[in-house]
Amino acid sequence: MQQELLPGCSREVFERVWKRVMPEARQDCPFEVALPEERPLPAVVTSAVPAVDREVETGEEEITCLGPASAVHGPQLQQYIDQELAAHRCCQAMARRVPGSGGRMLSALAAEKRRRAKRLSTAYFLISGVRYWPVDRGSAPALQPVQAALREQFQAQQRGAACYRAAAAGTADPCLEALFHESAEEAETHAQIIRGVLEQL
Numbered sequence: 001m002q003q004e005l006l007p008g009c010s011r012e013v014f015e016r017v018w019k020r021v022m023p024e025a026r027q028d029c030p031f032e033v034a035l036p037e038e039r040p041l042p043a044v045v046t047s048a049v050p051a052v053d054r055e056v057e058t059g060e061e062e063i064t065c066l067g068p069a070s071a072v073h074g075p076q077l078q079q080y081i082d083q084e085l086a087a088h089r090c091c092q093a094m095a096r097r098v099p100g101s102g103g104r105m106l107s108a109l110a111a112e113k114r115r116r117a118k119r120l121s122t123a124y125f126l127i128s129g130v131r132y133w134p135v136d137r138g139s140a141p142a143l144q145p146v147q148a149a150l151r152e153q154f155q156a157q158q159r160g161a162a163c164y165r166a167a168a169a170g171t172a173d174p175c176l177e178a179l180f181h182e183s184a185e186e187a188e189t190h191a192q193i194i195r196g197v198l199e200q201l
Contacts, residue, residue: 004155024026027063036161042199063172064173064174065173065175066126066127066171066173066175066176067125067126067127068127068173069173070127070171071128071171073127073167073171073176074124074128076125077121077122077123077124077127077132078132079121079200080120080160080163080164080183080191081106081117081120081124081132081134081200082123082134083135083156083160084113084114084116084117084120085113085114086132087108087110087111087113087156087157087160087190088111088113088114088117088155090149091106091109091110091113091153091154092106092107092110092150094146094150094153095107095109095110095148097146098145098146098197098199098201101200102197102200102201105193105196105197106197107188108163109193109194112186113190114160116183116186117133118181118182120179120183121133123175123179143185146201147198147201150194150197150198150201151198153194154191154198155195156192157188157190157191157194158187158188160183160184160187161178161184161187161188161191163181163183164181164183164184164187165181165184166182167180168180168181168184
């Protein structure tokens with residue numbers, strides 16, 4: 001008869017206890033110690049984990065809206081911000097010189113120009129991580145007859161609208177494209193507002 005190891009009992013402990021019971025091996029002993037068969041450890045099943053692409057991990061290449069891939073438009077955005085802030089200062093100066101509703105229209109136009117510069121500056125920051133807001137850039141607008149200054153701004157708004165539309169056609173960034181189209185439409189509206197002010201003078 002074979003004596004099996006007790007559950008939870010190690011081989012060494014069992015042999016030590018068995019030697020106390022049977023200090024000498026005897027031929028007439030009906031019991032025989034049967035050591036458990038060594039079984040291989042069960043294989044650890046690991047599910048295959050797909051390799052993570054570094055581009056997916058960083059996420060930089062996936063950003064198509066105002067991401068690092070649009071950094072090529074950085075100088076262009078800086079130029080537009082400068083132009084919008086220059087128009088803001090010019091409209092502020094003209095608003096102080098035009099009486100009545102014309103002055104109020106120019107004052108509102110100046111505020112819209114500043115907001116447009118802010119939107120462009122925000123896009124620049126999202127792309128580059130650098131804040132671009134040239135508060136002190138540019139000189140004060142030259143003092144000239146109001147009608148001449150308004151005519152100059154009317155033409156500047158038309159040129160700006162054309163530049164924005166060309167920029168929209170030249171970018172693969174859908175957010176920049178929408179921003180440039182929006183800026184072009186606003187510049188065309190501003191040109192008509194300036195025309196309306198001139199008609200009141």
